[in-house]
Amino acid sequence: MRLFTATLATETNTFSPLPTSLAAYRELVFFRPCEHPDDAPRMCTAPLFVARRRAAAEGFTLIEGSCFAASPAGTTNRRDYEFMRDEILGQLKEAMPVDAVILGLHGAMIAHGYDDVEGDILERVRGIVGPDATIGVELDPHCHLTLKRFRNADIIVLYKEFPHTDVVDRAEDLLTLVLRKLRGEIRPVMSLYDCRQISSYPTTLPVMRAFVDRIKAMEGKDGILSISVVHCFPYADVPELSGRILVVADGDKAKADALATKLGEEFVSMRGKTTPQYYGVEDGIAAALAVGEGPVVVAEPPDNAGGGAPSDNTNILRHLIETNVENAAVGPVWDPIAVRLCFDAGEGAEFPLRFGGKTAPTSGQPIDATVRVTALARDCWQGFGPTRVPLGDCAAVRVGGVDVVLITKRTQALGLELFSNLGIDPRQRRILVVKSTNHFMGAFGPIAKKVIYVESGGPLNRDYRKIPYTRVTRPIWPLDEETRPGLIA
Ligand SMILES: [Zn+2]
Numbered sequence: 001m002r003l004f005t006a007t008l009a010t011e012t013n014t015f016s017p018l019p020t021s022l023a024a025y026r027e028l029v030f031f032r033p034c035e036h037p038d039d040a041p042r043m044c045t046a047p048l049f050v051a052r053r054r055a056a057a058e059g060f061t062l063i064e065g066s067c068f069a070a071s072p073a074g075t076t077n078r079r080d081y082e083f084m085r086d087e088i089l090g091q092l093k094e095a096m097p098v099d100a101v102i103l104g105l106h107g108a109m110i111a112h113g114y115d116d117v118e119g120d121i122l123e124r125v126r127g128i129v130g131p132d133a134t135i136g137v138e139l140d141p142h143c144h145l146t147l148k149r150f151r152n153a154d155i156i157v158l159y160k161e162f163p164h165t166d167v168v169d170r171a172e173d174l175l176t177l178v179l180r181k182l183r184g185e186i187r188p189v190m191s192l193y194d195c196r197q198i199s200s201y202p203t204t205l206p207v208m209r210a211f212v213d214r215i216k217a218m219e220g221k222d223g224i225l226s227i228s229v230v231h232c233f234p235y236a237d238v239p240e241l242s243g244r245i246l247v248v249a250d251g252d253k254a255k256a257d258a259l260a261t262k263l264g265e266e267f268v269s270m271r272g273k274t275t276p277q278y279y280g281v282e283d284g285i286a287a288a289l290a291v292g293e294g295p296v297v298v299a300e301p302p303d304n305a306g307g308g309a310p311s312d313n314t315n316i317l318r319h320l321i322e323t324n325v326e327n328a329a330v331g332p333v334w335d336p337i338a339v340r341l342c343f344d345a346g347e348g349a350e351f352p353l354r355f356g357g358k359t360a361p362t363s364g365q366p367i368d369a370t371v372r373v374t375a376l377a378r379d380c381w382q383g384f385g386p387t388r389v390p391l392g393d394c395a396a397v398r399v400g401g402v403d404v405v406l407i408t409k410r411t412q413a414l415g416l417e418l419f420s421n422l423g424i425d426p427r428q429r430r431i432l433v434v435k436s437t438n439h440f441m442g443a444f445g446p447i448a449k450k451v452i453y454v455e456s457g458g459p460l461n462r463d464y465r466k467i468p469y470t471r472v473t474r475p476i477w478p479l480d481e482e483t484r485p486g487l488i489a
Helices: 022-028 043-058 078-095 117-129 147-152 167-182 206-218 252-268 281-290 315-322 336-345
Strands: 003-008 029-031 061-069 100-105 134-139 154-157 188-194 222-230 245-248 296-299 328-334 350-355 368-385 387-399 402-407 430-436 450-453
Touching: 003 078, 022 029, 022 061, 022 078, 022 387, 029 043, 043 061, 043 100, 043 167, 043 188, 043 387, 061 078, 061 315, 078 117, 100 167, 117 134, 117 147, 117 245, 134 167, 147 188, 154 167, 154 188, 154 222, 154 245, 154 368, 167 222, 167 281, 188 252, 206 222, 206 252, 222 252, 281 296, 281 315, 281 450, 296 368, 315 328, 315 368, 315 402, 315 430, 336 368, 336 387, 336 402, 368 402
Parallel strands: 003 061, 003 100, 100 134, 134 154, 296 430, 296 450, 328 402, 328 430
Antiparallel strands: 029 061, 188 245, 222 245, 350 368, 368 387, 387 402
């Protein structure tokens, strides 16, 4: 058996002020065949990572294509997308004949001229391998699961957890299903239910936790091979933005239809019950201080780089400084220029620094303060479950009682290393402000005395009714009260 694998991934916020070019891919994941490190997958490269490990024992030959991934930001340049896509498709043509293709995609990538990048890739891959080869795809639940993708893939598996701690587990599931199909043990058929809703579904909160646990218990029994919950990615103005339910059954389409419908109706009934309470900046910090002992983790989803935000909004930080809060730490603030200035000033230096508040009006105003450079570190990393995410060169600066982690490679707060790389022990802080929607919970949840979510004024508005969509198919909740959910494929 011959399997081909590759990755092309980013999450596109069509409202983001940050354009995405090849440079953003070079900064995060840009591996040509066989260059992918063995230590850990880089999120969307999990299919390659697990296939490489299992090839010998399972008796297949793995042909590795390129892996490209960029941090979430604005729409990818057309020329750069076509360059990466055509490189992978060229590698696939060279690799032919293949029995299967397994792709690590994100599912919410948009390029200029391509609303549905993953659909475009899958359609072209199908064109190369023909109708009999098996195409398996792993996607992020923050994806747009379009009909074009559905029609051109045999098996689609999404991560179930948010925070996405199960990227490797789901890649294992995908590979197992693809191999079983190739061996003639199963005949996967898929059904898709469109819930017509936009929302957020952290699996660390009770309603969604229970739903995912129940779904996991259904898999592998009674002819049900896999179930995925499409959360959708709200910050994209594309027609097929919507929460959906995908069921993969063994040969029985009617059974897949029935379960997708049942779970889809249940997912619709969960509207409004899956998101945490949000505080304003002042109320959120007051609530954090009221806890007494730390660390209290104050999450800032509106400035989550993982959703395409710049990660340089200063509203919470300014409030902490102005109200003389002690023993607080804030991170990450993306400001490569400030990091450069800190390196030039040197560790221990005190100097006037302007930082944060740069990229867009939603970044707020920059902070101007005399800071002390408490630590500098080159080429840092943070862990995220079984994967590794680069931070680039980092600097820690202290303003009053607040330590701020400045980074050069824009990403959200994921691992405790974000702080500990720079000698800041997150367990010893009274308040930890993390720019992240919910991925921070993997590492910071276990050490938090309490978690408080703050609507800071950053660019990712949590009230989806305020997002200026023009192309999303209506009706959809919560933009519309009356919707028409149903089975679509
Ligand atoms: Zn995601």
